Amino acid sequence: xxxxxxxxxxxxxxxxxxxxxxNEKYSIAEALAVMRKASLLVRGIDTYFSANxxxxxxxxxxxxxxxxxxxxxxxxxxxxxxxxxxRPVLTRAxxxxxxxxxxxxxxxxxxxxxxxxxxxxxxxxxxxQVLPGYFDKISSLMSE
Amino acid sequence: xxxxxxxxxxxxxxxxxxxxxxNEKYSIAEALAVMRKASLLVRGIDTYFSANxxxxxxxxxxxxxxxxxxxxxxxxxxxxxxxxxxRPVLTRAxxxxxxxxxxxxxxxxxxxxxxxxxxxxxxxxxxxQVLPGYFDKISSLMSE
DNA sequence: TAAATATAGTTATCATGATAACTATATTTA
DNA sequence: TAAATATAGTTATCATGATAACTATATTTA
Numbered sequence: 001x002x003x004x005x006x007x008x009x010x011x012x013x014x015x016x017x018x019x020x021x022x023n024e025k026y027s028i029a030e031a032l033a034v035m036r037k038a039s040l041l042v043r044g045i046d047t048y049f050s051a052n053x054x055x056x057x058x059x060x061x062x063x064x065x066x067x068x069x070x071x072x073x074x075x076x077x078x079x080x081x082x083x084x085x086x087r088p089v090l091t092r093a094x095x096x097x098x099x100x101x102x103x104x105x106x107x108x109x110x111x112x113x114x115x116x117x118x119x120x121x122x123x124x125x126x127x128x129q130v131l132p133g134y135f136d137k138i139s140s141l142m143s144e
Numbered sequence: 145x146x147x148x149x150x151x152x153x154x155x156x157x158x159x160x161x162x163x164x165x166x167n168e169k170y171s172i173a174e175a176l177a178v179m180r181k182a183s184l185l186v187r188g189i190d191t192y193f194s195a196n197x198x199x200x201x202x203x204x205x206x207x208x209x210x211x212x213x214x215x216x217x218x219x220x221x222x223x224x225x226x227x228x229x230x231r232p233v234l235t236r237a238x239x240x241x242x243x244x245x246x247x248x249x250x251x252x253x254x255x256x257x258x259x260x261x262x263x264x265x266x267x268x269x270x271x272x273q274v275l276p277g278y279f280d281k282i283s284s285l286m287s288e
Numbered sequence: 289t290a291a292a293t294a295t296a297g298t299t300a301t302c303a304t305g306a307t308a309a310c311t312a313t314a315t316t317t318a
Numbered sequence: 319t320a321a322a323t324a325t326a327g328t329t330a331t332c333a334t335g336a337t338a339a340c341t342a343t344a345t346t347t348a
Contacts, residue, residue, distance in 0.1 A: 001145065001186055001305090003227045004204050012211060017279050027286040028279055031185055038182030039228070041175055042145060055334080060148050067156060077296055083147045084183070086336055091298060093334090113296040113343050135161050135172055142171040145335090199304080221326055230306055235328060237304090257313050257326040294345070299338105306333075315324070 001042060002035035044141040045134070052130055053100075057085065057093050059134070062102065062127045065119055073118035075108070102126055145186060146179035188285040189278070196274055197244075201229065201237050203278070206246065206271045209263050217262035219252070246270055 008016075010029070017025050042056065049055050064082045065074050080090050094117060097103040102123035108114040119127070152160075154173070161169050186200065193199050208226045209218050224234050238261060241247040246267035252258040263271070 002182070003201060003229050004208070005226055005228050008211070016275055019276065020279060020283065024279075024283045028282050031282045031286050034178055035182045035185055038146070038179045041179055057147060057334080064148070067152070075296085080296090082149055084149050085147050085334095087297070088299080088337085089335060111296080111344070115297075131160055132163065135164060135168075138172050138175045139164065139168045142175050201304080219326085224326095229304095231327070232307085232329080233305060255314070255326080259327075290348090292345100292347070294343100296343080297341090299340070301336100301338085303336075304333100305335085306331100308329105308331085310329070311327090313324100313326080315322100317322070318320090 001039035002032070003039065004032075004036065007032050007036060040144075041138065041141050045137060048133065048137045049130075052133075054126075054130060055093075057083070057089070058097055058102075059127075059130065061090075061093060061097060062119065062123060065103075065117065066124070066127055073106070073116040076105075076115045076117055079117060097123070145183035146176070147183065148176075148180065151176050151180060184288075185282065185285050189281060192277065192281045193274075196277075198270075198274065199237075201227070201233070202241055202246075203271075203274065205234075205237060205241060206263065206267060209247075209261065210268070210271055217250070217260040220249075220259045220261055223261060241267070 007029075013025060013029060017028060020028070045056055049059060060083055061079060064079055065072075068074055076090065076094060079094075080087055083090065085093075094103065094105070098105055101120055104118050104120050106116045106118070108116055151173075157169060157173060161172060164172070189200055193203060204227055205223060208223055209216075212218055220234065220238060223238075224231055227234065229237075238247065238249070242249055245264055248262050248264050250260045250262070252260055
């Protein structure tokens with residue numbers, strides 16, 4: 001992520017960005033602040049999840065299946081299209097979630113390549129247990 | 145980072161955060177947006193750096209040394225204290241930068257444990273070559 | 289309809305983040 | 319001042335991100 005603890009001052013930034021417009025300077029300062037803030041958020045959230053034997057990615061996989069209207073399973077490639085991670089990373093995360101029995105994978109009848117991924121009862125329970133704490137955690141990280 | 149392409153709608157969020165105040169809901173929506181934005185920024189920036197045989201971390205190490213007033217070297221632990229990464233990660237990044245001859249490491253006379261890390265001429269040149277593109281890149285990512 | 293191309297998913301491998309446990313030296317305390 | 323503690327940095331190992339190259343199946347095109 002973005003690891004600089006102390007963001008450059010306005011003066012420092014000016015030294016490096018003399019060639020840019022005020023608008024661009026402003027948006028760069030904002031970008032640095034956004035990256036720094038997000039880094040701290042992501043860290044805090046990952047700490048929360050790892051205490052629950054999850055990760056942000058695993059959680060997002062569960063959420064994406066859960067929030068899909070009118071269906072209770074998604075194809076792996078549909079999950080992939082909703083999340084911005086590479087396919088191998090998704091394959092690995094799904095494997096772990098299946099091994100942990102939070103998800104179940106079923107072959108599709110019409111397309112033999114595809115896999116239907118669904119929440120198990122345990123997965124749904126896990127998600128609902130972890131959700132309130134997730135939002136509380138974010139909320140408390142934001143108010144720091 | 146944060147990989148959800150489509151952030152939850154207000155309604156969706158409401159479904160999951162019934163127990164929270166409007167203020168908290170708002171800050172959660174903001175947190176998700178910040179994490180998503182930062183993820184895209186960091187990706188774009190990393191792409192820029194890897195085309196230049198650098199990384200965001202390596203770049204920040206160079207910057208932190210360069211921007212230090214009145215000194216042209218920092219101890220490794222001083223770099224560590226300015227950047228929010230673990231020590232082993234810093235050790236490894238410094239090793240690579242030294243191998244690439246962008247940094248030089250000198251033993252300290254009074255404290256035999258410590259290492260003084262300085263930019264080489266090549267390192268200073270590299271930094272000044274890469275800096276304008278860095279800010280241009282951020283600026284263009286921000287306006288997307 | 290056979291050959292070419294596209295799609296679904298996996299395996300192998302690498303890069304870069306982390307923690308735990310370590311060596312060596314410096315500093316503090318009993 | 320010897321023993322205990324703190325500090326500087328490294329090594330070993332793991333987790334999780336990426337890309338390249340792959341198998342198997344489905345779809346399109348010549």
